[in-house]
Amino acid sequence: MKKYTFLIVLFIVAATTAFAQTAITASSVTFKIKNLGIMTDGKFGPVTGNIKFDPAHLDSSVIDAAIDVNTINTDNNTRDGHLKGQKFFDAEKYPQLTMKSTSIQKKGSGFLGKFNLTIKGITKPIDMPFTYNE
16 A cells, blocks of 8 residues: 655635634645655645634634545546545545644744544544734
8 A cells, every 4th residue: 555645734714803703715725645755736625614713712712624525636637536535535435524623822923723633534633833814
């Protein structure tokens, strides 16, 4: 089985009002696959979810997002089909990747989110730095 390294970077751009429940309005999810020493870029379609974020009340802030695995695009239909298959994302059985915040902390000029990332029914904790602009 070939080993792929996935680096998923989530960029969320949202028009948020402090402590308001806000839908994600524009987003992109990009990744890099390293296969046989060659890096390939790819992306997923739009992110769905909600953001409840207030820099003054981080303990009450929540970020909840999901992406549809079937929107994967690496500019190669054969590779995309392989990535959607059972050996990788198994899109038929697990159609979504999800990310839910467990805590958010102030870190330097930005923030550090602790999230539960679920891929193929397996949930693992991740830390992700981000910035917020009003």
